[in-house]
Amino acid sequence: MVGGYAGKILEANLTENRVRALPLNEDDAKKFLGGRGMMNKLLWDRLKPMTQGFDEGNQIMFFTGPLTGLLSGNRTIIRFKSPLTATTTGLNLMGHTATGGNWAPELKFAGFDGVIVQGKASEPVYLYIHNGEAEIRSAKHLWGRSIFETEVKLKEEIDPFTRVLSIGPAGENLVRYACVNNEYFYSGSRTGAGSVMGSKRLKAIAVRGTLDIHVEDPETFLELEKTVYKELIDDPAYVYMRGRWGSTTANISSSDSSTGPLWNWRESYWGDDIEKAGAFQFESRLRVKNRGCYCCPTPCNQLAIIREGPWAGSFDIPDYDSTDLLHPNCGVTDPNGVYALSSFLDQMGLDSISTGNTLSWVMECYEKGILTKEDLDGIELTWGNVPAMFKMAEKIGRREGIGDLLAEGVRIASAKVGKGSEKFAMHCKGVEWGVGGAGNNRDQRETYCYVMSDHGGVHLYGTDIKGQNRFAIADSITICIRNLTFDANSIQLPTLSKALKAATGWDLLTTQEELDTLANRILILERAWNIREGLRPDRDDVLPERVFTEPLTLGPKAGTPAAIYDRKQFEADKQEWYAARGCDEHGIPTKETLKKLGLDFVVPTLEKLVY
Amino acid sequence: MNNPMQLFVDHKLPGCSGCRICEKMCALSHEKKWNPAYSRIKVYQFYPGPIDVPIVCQYCEDRPCVAACPTDALTYDASTFTMKIDESLCTVCKACNQACIDNGRGGCITFHPTKGTAQICDFCGGDPQCATYCPSNVLHFYPLSRFPKRLAKPPQLIADRIADQFYPVKKRIAQEE
Numbered sequence: 001m002v003g004g005y006a007g008k009i010l011e012a013n014l015t016e017n018r019v020r021a022l023p024l025n026e027d028d029a030k031k032f033l034g035g036r037g038m039m040n041k042l043l044w045d046r047l048k049p050m051t052q053g054f055d056e057g058n059q060i061m062f063f064t065g066p067l068t069g070l071l072s073g074n075r076t077i078i079r080f081k082s083p084l085t086a087t088t089t090g091l092n093l094m095g096h097t098a099t100g101g102n103w104a105p106e107l108k109f110a111g112f113d114g115v116i117v118q119g120k121a122s123e124p125v126y127l128y129i130h131n132g133e134a135e136i137r138s139a140k141h142l143w144g145r146s147i148f149e150t151e152v153k154l155k156e157e158i159d160p161f162t163r164v165l166s167i168g169p170a171g172e173n174l175v176r177y178a179c180v181n182n183e184y185f186y187s188g189s190r191t192g193a194g195s196v197m198g199s200k201r202l203k204a205i206a207v208r209g210t211l212d213i214h215v216e217d218p219e220t221f222l223e224l225e226k227t228v229y230k231e232l233i234d235d236p237a238y239v240y241m242r243g244r245w246g247s248t249t250a251n252i253s254s255s256d257s258s259t260g261p262l263w264n265w266r267e268s269y270w271g272d273d274i275e276k277a278g279a280f281q282f283e284s285r286l287r288v289k290n291r292g293c294y295c296c297p298t299p300c301n302q303l304a305i306i307r308e309g310p311w312a313g314s315f316d317i318p319d320y321d322s323t324d325l326l327h328p329n330c331g332v333t334d335p336n337g338v339y340a341l342s343s344f345l346d347q348m349g350l351d352s353i354s355t356g357n358t359l360s361w362v363m364e365c366y367e368k369g370i371l372t373k374e375d376l377d378g379i380e381l382t383w384g385n386v387p388a389m390f391k392m393a394e395k396i397g398r399r400e401g402i403g404d405l406l407a408e409g410v411r412i413a414s415a416k417v418g419k420g421s422e423k424f425a426m427h428c429k430g431v432e433w434g435v436g437g438a439g440n441n442r443d444q445r446e447t448y449c450y451v452m453s454d455h456g457g458v459h460l461y462g463t464d465i466k467g468q469n470r471f472a473i474a475d476s477i478t479i480c481i482r483n484l485t486f487d488a489n490s491i492q493l494p495t496l497s498k499a500l501k502a503a504t505g506w507d508l509l510t511t512q513e514e515l516d517t518l519a520n521r522i523l524i525l526e527r528a529w530n531i532r533e534g535l536r537p538d539r540d541d542v543l544p545e546r547v548f549t550e551p552l553t554l555g556p557k558a559g560t561p562a563a564i565y566d567r568k569q570f571e572a573d574k575q576e577w578y579a580a581r582g583c584d585e586h587g588i589p590t591k592e593t594l595k596k597l598g599l600d601f602v603v604p605t606l607e608k609l610v611y
Numbered sequence: 612m613n614n615p616m617q618l619f620v621d622h623k624l625p626g627c628s629g630c631r632i633c634e635k636m637c638a639l640s641h642e643k644k645w646n647p648a649y650s651r652i653k654v655y656q657f658y659p660g661p662i663d664v665p666i667v668c669q670y671c672e673d674r675p676c677v678a679a680c681p682t683d684a685l686t687y688d689a690s691t692f693t694m695k696i697d698e699s700l701c702t703v704c705k706a707c708n709q710a711c712i713d714n715g716r717g718g719c720i721t722f723h724p725t726k727g728t729a730q731i732c733d734f735c736g737g738d739p740q741c742a743t744y745c746p747s748n749v750l751h752f753y754p755l756s757r758f759p760k761r762l763a764k765p766p767q768l769i770a771d772r773i774a775d776q777f778y779p780v781k782k783r784i785a786q787e788e
Contacts, residue, residue: 292630
C-alpha cells in the first residue's frame with residue numbers, strides 16, 4: 001500500500017452484526033486525498049439516493065487522511081446523510097462534522113483509514129477496533145449514560161489508552177443536532193452525527209492501535225516533522241491570544257467589530273456587557289490549563305473549571321462558537337453559567353451551537369408572546385436565564401414535553417409554531433448558524449459561508465473562494481485549519497506538498513492552482529451529491545428573512561448601509577459564487593466543469609435530474 | 612554519585628497540554644516509528660479534566676528496577692550516567708516496572724508493543740528529543756537531581772496534586788478596606 005494511508009477501510013454492518021475490511025481505492029485517494037473528499041466519493045457510490053437521515057439505509061463514515069498521525073494531522077472527519085440538513089421541502093442533505101483530539105491518529109495506528117457504519121443494531125452496541133481487527137460488542141450497560149461516563153467506563157473496561165468516540169443521551173433520543181465527542185469535550189458537533197449513531201444504536205467506537213504508519217521516505221519526513229514544528233511554534237497570535245484564552249478570545253473582538261451574534265442574531269454589538277463573560281473573565285475565573293489535540297504544537301483548547309456558584313466543580317473546554325451562541329446570543333452575562341451550560345451540553349451530547357440557537361429562538365418567541373409559559377411547560381425562558389436554559393436543554397436532550405419539538409431544530413420547530421417565527425429562525429438548509437467565519441456580518445461572507453455550504457449554516461465552510469478551498473483541503477488531509485492558514489506561522493504550501501510527497505510518494509498540491517482544482521473537485525462533488533438528493537439551488541440557497549428586513553441598531557454598523565443585507569446584493573453574491581465555481585446561473589455545476597474536474601461519473605445522474 | 616542530568620517533568624499549571632509530541636519524538640528517535648505506543652515517555656490522562664501527566668524515568672538514585680532485573684538486562688552505566696537495556700537478555704518478565712511501581716514510583720518502564728522487551732529513557736544520547744520539542748515548556752533537561760526518587764511519583768498521585776492546584780480559595784483583592 002502507498003505510504004501515509006493504512007490501506008484499509010473498516011465496514012461494520014450492524015444489521016447483520018458483521019465487520020469486514022475493504023481495500024482503499026488508490027485512484028480515489030490520489031483524486032480526493034482522503035477525509036472529506038474521499039467520503040464524498042464513497043457517499044456517491046454507496047448511499048442509495050434519497051435515503052433520509054434516520055433511515056436504516058443511511059451510512060455514517062469516520063475518516064482520516066494521508067497525513068493523519070503524521071505532523072499535526074489529528075482531525076476525524078465524519079460524513080453521513082444528515083437528519084438536520086434539509087432542503088426547503090424537507091429532504092435531508094449532506095451531513096458533515098469534524099473533531100480533533102486523539103481518535104483519528106489512533107484509528108490509523110489500528111490499521112484503518114476509515115470506518116463505515118451501516119445498518120441498525122437490534123440492541124445497543126459499541127464498536128471496538130484493535131490492530132487491524134474489529135468487533136461489535138454489546139453496549140447495554142452504557143446506554144443512557146452521559147458522554148463522560150461512557151468514556152471513563154470504556155477506558156476502565158478496555159485499557160486507559162483507548163480512544164473513545166461516543167454519543168450521549170441526546171444522540172440516543174434522536175435529537176436532530178446531537179453530537180459525537182471524543183476525550184470528553186472534543187465534539188464533532190454539527191449536523192447531527194450523534195443522532196445518526198443513535199438511530200443505528202451505536203453508542204461508541206473505541207480504538208486502540210500499536211501498528212506503525214508506513215511512510216515512503218522516512219528520513220525526509222522526520223526532517224519535515226521538525227520543520228513544521230518550527231513553522232508553527234513561534235506564532236505570536238498563539239502565544240498571546242489562543243494560548244491564553246483559546247478561541248473564546250473572539251467573543252469580545254467579534255462583538256466590538258459588530259460581527260457577533262446577540263439576542264438571536266437580532267444585533268451584533270453588545271457594548272461593555274460582552275466583558276462580563278468574555279475572555280478576561282474566563283482567564284481570571286475559570287481557566288485551568290491548555291489542552292491540545294494530537295501532536296499540535298499550538299494547543300489552543302482551554303480547560304475551564306467552574307469554581308463558584310451552583311455549578312461549582314463542572315468542567316468544560318469552551319470553544320468560541322459554542323460559547324458565543326450560549327452567551328451573547330442568549331443574553332447571558334454570568335460566565336459560570338455559560339461554561340457550566342456548555343459542559344452540561346457536552347455530557348448530554350447536544351451540539352452547543354444548535355442548542356444555543358434553538359434556545360435563543362425560543363427566548364425570542366417567548367419575548368414576543370408567540371410561545372407562552374404554558375407552551376414551554378412552565379419554564380420562563382427569558383434572555384439570560386441560565387437555570388431555565390439548563391431545564392430546557394435537559395428537556396431537549398430527553399425529548400420530553402416541549403423538548404420533543406425543539407429537538408427537531410429551529411427549521412421544523414418554527415414551521416410548526418408559525419406566527420412569523422420562521423422569520424427569525426436563523427438557519428440555512430436547516431442547520432442553525434455557527435458564528436466562526438461569517439458571523440453577523442450581513443454581507444457576502446454570510447452567502448459564501450452559510451448559503452453555499454452543502455452542509456447548511458456551519459461556521460467552517462469558508463467565507464471566500466480561497467478560504468473554502470483551504471477548508472476542503474484541510475478536511476481532506478485532516479490537518480486542523482488553524483495550522484493551515486498559509487499565512488505566517490502556518491504550515492506553508494511547499495512544506496505541505498513536500499510532506500505529501502514524502503508520505504505517499506505522489507506529487508500533490510505542488511502549486512496553488514493544483515490545490516484550487518482539487519478543492520473545487522471536492523466541493524463540486526458535494527454539491528452534485530446534494531442535487532442528486534433533492535437540492536435545487538434556485539429554491540434552497542436562501543438566507544433567513546432577518547438579515548434582509550431588520551437592520552442592526554447597535555454599534556458601529558447602526559445607521560449605515562452595512563446594518564442590513566441588500567437582497568439584490570445577495571443575488572449578485574450568489575451568482576458570483578456560482579460563476580467562480582463553474583456552475584450555471586441556477587447553481588448547477590455545468591457539464592464542462594464536471595468533465596474538467598474529472599467527475600464524469602456525475603454527469604449521467606445530473607442529466608436525468610436537472611440538465 | 613548521582614547522575615548530573617535529569618529529565619525534569621514540571622507538573623505545574625497550565626502545564627502539559629496532552630499533545631503527545633514528546634511521545635511521537637521519542638518513538639521516532641528510538642524506533643523510527645510514528646506510533647507513540649513505541650515511546651519511552653507516556654502521557655496519562657485523568658478525569659475530570661482531562662489532566663495530562665507525562666511519566667518518564669526520573670533516574671532515581673537507588674534504582675530498584677535494576678536490582679529487580681533477574682537477568683541483568685537492565686543496567687546503569689555509571690560512566691555515561693544512562694540506563695541501558697540489553698534486549699537480548701530481556702525475558703519480558705516486567706519485574707523492573709513492577710519494582711518501580713512497588714517502590715511508589717511512576718511505573719516508568721514501557722514495553723515494546725511487538726517484541727515485548729523493556730524500554731527505558733536513555734536521554735537520546737544526551738539530547739532528549741521530548742524536551743527539545745515540548746511546546747508547553749513542561750519537559751526540561753536539567754542538572755538538578757538532588758532528590759530524583761522523590762519526583763518519580765505515580766501518575767495518579769501527580770494528577771491529584773495538580774487537581775489540588777486548581778481549586779483555590781477565591782479571595783477579593785483590594786487596595787484598601
